[in-house]
Amino acid sequence: MRDQLLPVSKETAVTVTNIATGVLSPLKGFMNRADYQSVLDDMRLADDTPWTIPILLHVPSDFVAGVGDEITLVDESGAPLALLAFEECYRISRKEYAEKVFGTSERSHPGVAKLYEAPDTVIAGDLKATFEPRLPFEGITLTPAETRVLFREKRWREVVAFQTRNAPHIGHEYLQKTALSFADGIFLNPVIGKKKPGDFTDEVIVDAYRSLVSNYYPANSVVLSVLHYEMRYAGPREAVLHAIMRKNFGCTHMAIGRDHAGVGNFYKPYAAQEIFTEFPDLGITPLFFREFFYCKKCLGIANEKICPHPADERLNFSGTKLREIFSSGQRPPNEFMRPEVVDVIRSHHPAFVE
Amino acid sequence: MPKYTTVSIPTTLHRRIMKMIERKEGFKSASDYVTYVLREIVAMHETEKVPDPFTSEDVEKIKVRLRALGYL
Numbered sequence: 458m459r460d461q462l463l464p465v466s467k468e469t470a471v472t473v474t475n476i477a478t479g480v481l482s483p484l485k486g487f488m489n490r491a492d493y494q495s496v497l498d499d500m501r502l503a504d505d506t507p508w509t510i511p512i513l514l515h516v517p518s519d520f521v522a523g524v525g526d527e528i529t530l531v532d533e534s535g536a537p538l539a540l541l542a543f544e545e546c547y548r549i550s551r552k553e554y555a556e557k558v559f560g561t562s563e564r565s566h567p568g569v570a571k572l573y574e575a576p577d578t579v580i581a582g583d584l585k586a587t588f589e590p591r592l593p594f595e596g597i598t599l600t601p602a603e604t605r606v607l608f609r610e611k612r613w614r615e616v617v618a619f620q621t622r623n624a625p626h627i628g629h630e631y632l633q634k635t636a637l638s639f640a641d642g643i644f645l646n647p648v649i650g651k652k653k654p655g656d657f658t659d660e661v662i663v664d665a666y667r668s669l670v671s672n673y674y675p676a677n678s679v680v681l682s683v684l685h686y687e688m689r690y691a692g693p694r695e696a697v698l699h700a701i702m703r704k705n706f707g708c709t710h711m712a713i714g715r716d717h718a719g720v721g722n723f724y725k726p727y728a729a730q731e732i733f734t735e736f737p738d739l740g741i742t743p744l745f746f747r748e749f750f751y752c753k754k755c756l757g758i759a760n761e762k763i764c765p766h767p768a769d770e771r772l773n774f775s776g777t778k779l780r781e782i783f784s785s786g787q788r789p790p791n792e793f794m795r796p797e798v799v800d801v802i803r804s805h806h807p808a809f810v811e
Numbered sequence: 812m813p814k815y816t817t818v819s820i821p822t823t824l825h826r827r828i829m830k831m832i833e834r835k836e837g838f839k840s841a842s843d844y845v846t847y848v849l850r851e852i853v854a855m856h857e858t859e860k861v862p863d864p865f866t867s868e869d870v871e872k873i874k875v876r877l878r879a880l881g882y883l
């Protein structure tokens with residue numbers, strides 16, 4: 458029996474924390490081969506529980522360990538994160554992983570590119586002990602145990618989760634409020650962590666949401682807390698994982714919009730909604746939304762389902778367009794984004810990941 | 812381990828299922844339908860059995876943090 462240290466990346470450190478705090482429940486560690494293969498082939502763990510994205514610990518190919526070994530996972534500064542009880546070491550086919558999870562092995566897909574950067578050797582094992590991690594945005598980070606107690610204290614029975622990786626424009630707000638109209642509360646849960654160049658920075662997203670919530674939400678109808686998590690951009694499969702995580706936070710419903718967790722043109726606009734028909738046993742109910750826009754004829758925010766007017770009457774909320782407006786030093790119109798949110802974004806330099 | 816196993820259902824029920832899925836989109840076979848329905852029901856029964864994970868001590872500790880952060 459050996460005890461050894463294994464340095465892990467910032468993103469893996471976040472995964473360790475998510476396993477330890479129950480965000481990724483029922484996982485107790487990194488996946489063994491049986492679970493991994495079952496997730497690829499059937500979108501379920503080996504015990505039939507719905508699960509769509511492998512949670513793996515990549516190691517250098519010369520890594521050696523034996524059953525019973527205890528491996529100390531350490532972060533980039535050498536601080537211990539967790540003890541892992543080594544179970545097995547195996548190799549994955551990155552091509553198979555990419556094709557089954559992302560639906561493509563094209564390297565222009567950011568999730569695929571990231572997968573190919575990692576070694577194809579992985580180790581499995583449960584976490585035996587974990588240490589308190591130092592995470593940014595600590596005062597706005599809640600664990601599933603905390604949100605469950607919080608929702609109970611607020612007497613919320615139906616809680617709808619909203620996942621985001623953007624500063625909120627009016628389209629997001631209308632989607633959230635449409636969902637909220639049918640629930641006791643909404644759990645706004647922006648993703649904090651590694652993003653693509655051109656995305657809003659984490660600081661902008663958090664401050665923008667704080668401003669939206671304090672100016673435009675009734676106090677007892679919303680909880681804002683961040684999720685430390687690295688986007689995979691796996692579209693439909695990732696939408697299901699997003700829902701599983703929010704179920705663990707105690708939510709009963711999850712809003713799924715157009716091209717949820719997608720990137721470029723890799724997924725059909727509503728594929729991330731269709732996939733949910735495979736999971737009658739998910740334990741959280743998805744709420745599906747069409748895209749919202751501003752309609753000049755309706756004189757307000759609408760979506761395809763409720764507005765009969767042609768495209769040239771509609772003002773679409775495009776992220777690219779917003780970025781252009783901010784980059785050129787202008788303000789988006791009020792039909793596009795709340796002025797208080799615009800002020801917050803303009804106070805940040807840089808507002809976008811470079 | 813093989814991926815599938817067999818369970819028996821009455822032929823009358825099988826006929827009934829076949830008739831129904833003919834008219835309903837989304838199910839390729841009676842097996843598909845039975846798997847779907849069973850997963851839904853089994854998950855429901857499993858969640859009924861989950862005990863409350865928190866002791867009152869845990870809850871008090873959590874409430875202290877939630878108050879300190881302004882959530883409560």
Ligand SMILES: [Zn+2]
Pocket residue numbers: 752753754755756759764765766770
């Ligand atoms: Zn209209």
